[in-house]
Amino acid sequence: MRLLWAIALCISLGAGAPLSAATILFDFETDEDVTLWHDERKTTLGDDKRLERTQAFAASGQFSMRFWTARWRPEEHGGAQKWPAFEGKPPITDWSRYDRLVMELVNVTDTPHQLSLFITDSEKPTRQGLNHREVIPAHARIQAVIPVRKGFAARKVDATDIQVMHFFTEDPPEEMVIHLDRLLLLEPGEEIPPLPASYLKELAALQAPHVQKARSDLAEAAGRLEEAARAKPRLAEWAAEEIAGLQKRLSRVEAALAQGDEAVLDAPQAMARLRQEAAGLESLLALRLRFERIRPAVQVGSAEDVVVGFASSMEKVLPRAGAISLQTRERVQIALARNEKESLQVVVLPCERDLKRVQVRARDLFAGPGRRFSARNIQAVPVGYVETRATPPYGSPHIGWWPDPILDFMKDADVAKGDAQAFWIRVRAPKSQAPGLYHGKLEVLVEGRPRFAFDLAVRVYDFAMPDASPLPLAITFSPHDHPTDQTKEVQAKWREMEEYPINAWRRHRSRWADFLADYYITYDSLYEYSGWEPNFDDLARLHRQGRLGRFNLGYFPVYTEEGWPDVIKRIRARYEKAKALGLLEYAYIYGCDEHPKEKFPGVERAAAALKKEFPDVMVMTTTYDHSFGQDSEIQSVDAWCPLTSRFDPERVAGARARGKEVWWYICCGPHHPHANMFIEYPAIEGRLLMGALTTKYRPDGFLYYQISIWNSRKPITGGPFTDWDPRSWTSYHGDGSWTCVGPGGIPLATIRLENFRDGLEDYAYARILEATIARVEASPQLHERRAEWLKTAKAALEVPAEVAQSLARYTDDPSAVYRWRDRIARAIEAAGTPPASPWGKAAR
Incomplete structure (x- = not known):
């Protein structure tokens, strides 16, 4: 084993700097450091790449290793892809002492290039090992720091038996030349040594x-x-x-x-x-x-250096990221049904000086004498920002400040020169609101004085949204944290603090249940975390309010003789409680989360045993049977739930023909081009997933594993730039976390959660039109009289290609969504009969 001792000496107040040590894995000072690399399952390198020692960009010693491969563009090769790669066995195979691998990468070309690495042991296939990816900008250097201890644990790689390091790239857009050097293994607490002056x-x-x-x-x-x-x-x-x-x-x-x-x-x-x-x-x-x-039409006070623009609720306006795209207009309009919420954003940009106490305020709107839309139904609050500090596994166009929490506890915000501060304008139409087009003003105030006034129009459609979700949902809200190796010690201390968000929220448990119901989410959990039980008090209250959705009676594992009596005992007690409260029709039982093929027999035995005990409760799983029981022994599951990327309409139809439901879900995957709800992904994706894509593909429900993974030390108490940690599960930003915690533990929504609800409301529009079409077709008199309307309505119901062509091809243009939604709304209003509700109550 070779050791690099990087000794940094400084004289400051008579004190010396500490000694830093690291273990060299490769520094390419010998030919053997280069010749040990070869193609996968071969002993030599292929002609599509070259590795050689060079004296350029040596971060340790006199040499680095230069990796060259030629350009490969699939469109020039009939669509064929190429993954130039090289792999080898490291000279050190026991990495159990180390928590990080560090390496220096230099790209000397004019093109950004990606370089990825798999690390695995002698048993696990290469592509199931630890995976790390870097994108190296043109003419730039990257110091890659790979948390191997955490990565090995996550991938179940044996750290004492590291046998393969597999480097690869994918379809280099231009000739690729990367210098690699100073691959170091570091123990916990060891610092990365400084770089030599020559480098x-x-x-x-x-x-x-x-x-x-x-x-x-x-x-x-x-x-x-x-x-x-x-x-x-x-x-x-x-x-x-x-x-x-x-x-x-x-x-x-x-x-x-x-x-x-x-x-x-x-x-x-x-x-x-x-x-x-x-x-x-x-x-x-x-x-x-x-x-x-x-400006002459909208400015009402001194503010010549201030610009005000508008954005839809489906956009994320970065506050400090250069180019910005906003609409400038004198008049802005929003349209919604009764019992619906819809939003837009006002963005204030001071170009030459800081602004204090910026606020947006709406006045009452009117649609004629005596027809008022109260300003109390229009909320205007600052958008908050969270700071990302690293590129997540799914990639990101920007590292830094991202809009996410909606700061409902704040009315105004200070805005620094050059910042683009968004305000979330949330409009709610009460159930009793008369339909029509209402007109009023939307004002921007600075230090309490109006500076701009815009025309605001609110159109209220003549139908209503349901109180409960129009789509069955199974979503976990069970706050917990997810420490990393680096934070687990400090987060263990935070867990003892009352203000730690995973503790603070408990003071407002019922408020959180009501808050979630406002977003169509029932207070529920797919998993049985420590101390978890269904909160039947809140569930019964939501039921009385007509807002209750699906809830879980308990998690089931694969069947074992010794463990099964306890599973039945746990679920039986909850089953009887739900039955006594009249809630059983909302219950389901979930388990065998993402289980592989080798566990299918145990999954079937578990499901069969549950159906024997609880025949009137749906049993659901995300087990990886992508035939949905058609090609496997699993026949007793009631509801299958694949990832959206594995939702196969043909197989779904087959499962439904056998009496099964097929839901879908997202989690830390899929990544683009499929829609997801990470902080860095466009906000429109959440709305499309729950709205247009759900309308097009018709899953029987939506499942999500967690919306409350919180790793921040304390709740958000100020803004707009917050200290809320955007990291949620592992190194993801926002995966498993759609909510934030405000002062004292109160709930705060995010832009992503708002778009989730907006998408469900879009889906509700489609369901109401669908039910109204069915009513007209079922009536001989209406069918004959409304033949032309039927043709128009059926066309409106179709999801147009400009909105979504497939699960991986969909629009990024909010106006396309609004056009589709408005066509549906106008068709409902033009039916010539009261809108029908597919949920058993009149949509009017």
Whole structure:
């Protein structure tokens, strides 16, 4: 075993810096370090790649390893893909002492490239081992830090028997040249050693052309800005000052590169920010120029340097990420049914100075004498932001501040110069609201004084949304945290604190149940966490309110003779309680979560035993039988639940013909191109998944494993930039966490949760139209009289291609969703008969 001792000595107040040690796995100082790599299941490398020692970009010793492979674009090869790869056995095979693998990667080409790595033992197939992926920007360096201890535990890789390291890339868009060096294994607590001065100087030289390019780009941007603002001298002066500031920052980057110290490592990020801000400046000037056209009509106070724009509820407006796309208009309209909530966003951008106490306020709206839409039904609150600090496993276009929590406890927010602060405008139409088009004003105030006033129109359709979910749901709300190896010690201490979110929420248990019901979610759990029992008090209350959805009687494992009596005993007590309360029709039993084929016999025995004991309760599983019982021994399950990416309509039809239900679910997968609800994914995806895609594919229900994984030390108490930790399950952001905790433990929604509900309401529109069509067709008189309407209504019910073509091809344009939704609503209103409800009560 070879040791690298990186000793950092400094003299400061008479104290020396600590000694840092790490174990070298590879530093490519010998030919053997290169020749041991080969193609998978072979002993040599193929001709599609080259590995060689080179003295360039040596982070340890005198040499690095250079990896070259040619461009491969599938469209140039009949659609065929290519995965250039090399693998080898590491010289150290017992990694049980180590918690991290660190390596230096340098991309010397003009194109970003990805490099991935599988690490596995002698038993587990390579592609089931630990997997790590890096995207290395053009002319840039990445220090990859791989948490191997956590990764091995998650993948069940034997850390004492590491036999394969498999590097690969996928379809390189251009020639790929990557330098790898200094692969280190670190024990817990060991620091990453500093990099040699020679390596830093090479990195500085690699960046030098980018500085010149950035300077040229800024000069060209200055020219474009000057030309664009020629007719607006005040804006031209502002743009020139902003460009001058960017040029000064670029000069500081250039000076740091010339020094060649560790500041070199920050230069790529600094120049990326400069490029982003330059693009944002051009975008912002274009926005300001558009806003100047309507400013005289909407400005009511002094605010010449402020821009106000609009965005739909299906968009995420990044507050500090350069280019921004907003609508500028004098009038904004929102449409919704009775008993529905629908939202939009007002975005305030101060361009030249900070603003204090910015607020958005609606006045009462009117549709004629005596017909009022109360401002009490219009809530306007700041959007909050959470900060991501790493690229998640599903990728991300941006690391930094993302909009997510909706800060219902705040009425106003301070907005810094250059920030784009969104306000969530949530409109609720009461059940008793008369249909019609209501008009009023939406004001933007600064320090209590109106500065802008926009026309606001609210159209209320002549039908109503149901009180309970229009689609059966099985969703866990059972707050807990998910520590990493790095945070488990501190989070264990936080668990003893009352203000820790997983404790604080308990003070408002019933409030949380009501809050969830507002989003069509029943307080429920798929799993039996420690101390869990169905909360029958809240379930009974929701039932009386007409808002109760499905709930679980308990989790079932695979059948075992010794454990089964206890399973039945647990579920029996809850079954009898639900029956006594008249809730049994809402109950289900869930279990055998994502079980593989080898467990199918035990799954069937468990399901059969449950059906014998509880024949009137649905038994559901996410077991990986993608034939839904057609090709397996599992026949006693009532409801199958595959991932959305495995929802096969043909097999679904076969299962339903055998009397089975087929739901679907998402979790940490699937990733794009399929829809999901991560913080970095477009907000529209949650709405499409629950609305248009559910309408198109008709799953029998939707399942989600958890919406309350919280890893923050304390609730959100201020904003808009919060200290809420966006990390949820492992290194994902928002997976298993659609909710946040506000002051004292109160519930806070997220933009993703709002879109979840909006999608269910879109689905409800389709179900109401469908039921109304059935009513008209069932009446001989109506059928004859409304023949043309039937044709129009059936066309409106179809999900158009502009909204969704498949589960992996769907729109990112909110206006397409609104057009489809409005066609359905107008068809319902034009039926010539009261709208029908598929849920047993009149939709009117």
